[in-house]
């Protein structure tokens with residue numbers, strides 16, 4: 548099953564990879580439940596991001612709270628990702644499609660976003676996403692994970708729909724000498740919901756020397772806008788520096804409250820109708 552899925556994924560990535568929109572990865576295998584995030588434990592997510600003190604009320608979510616949700620899924624393998632735009636497309640209509648884009652904030656275009664199978668940047672089996680400053684001086688790169696809808700027929704992306712209630716990504720090997728990384732979570736109207744930061748070289752196991760691994764994560768409740776997209780912004784020093792992103796977590800698309808109520812009402816009506824039909828039969832059988 549795994550081989551079939553991988554083959555299909557590679558086939559699609561190969562077929563569509565040359566298109567201007569980049570690679571399209573169809574129905575990647577999803578993990579859920581305990582250890583869906585960082586199942587290997589090889590790169591311990593030992594630093595909790597600081598939430599910035601700019602008045603944003605929503606704080607980082609924990610790995611345990613996300614894994615406890617029955618609507619939470621994780622992509623662990625990014626095989627097929629190329630170095631520009633990548634789209635994950637699900638045939639399951641309850642799941643948002645996901646588009647990954649990379650923006651070179653500083654001048655020189657020598658960062659990457661493609662898949663890497665290096666153990667040093669993975670928190671799970673299968674490839675992670677590699678981001679690298681390949682040479683030269685300080686650089687900043689921003690990558691975006693947008694939850695939306697992809698239409699395969701017209702090859703078009705709509706990022707203004709399918710916002711969700713929780714999302715996460717692992718950041719791996721923010722090595723000493725690197726500067727920092729921040730994640731910003733946004734609503735569909737562009738409102739900033741939460742901003743979280745990790746600082747390089749502050750590993751909890753080996754302070755001052757170890758590379759930082761951390762989890763950027765957010766859960767919103769009914770009083771907060773849903774998550775439409777989030778950005779990860781990384782500041783690199785000069786020289787060759789690489790970080791990994793792995794285990795992209797997200798929830799199913801929440802059902803609108805009105806539809807949920809109609810659904811409950813409909814079930815009650817069906818049940819009532821069935822009870823009305825079966826009650827006489829049950830009575831007669833006695």
Ligand SMILES: [Ca+2]
Nearest residue numbers: 623671673674
């Ligand atoms: Ca992985």
Ligand SMILES: [Ca+2]
Nearest residue numbers: 694695706775
């Ligand atoms: Ca979106």
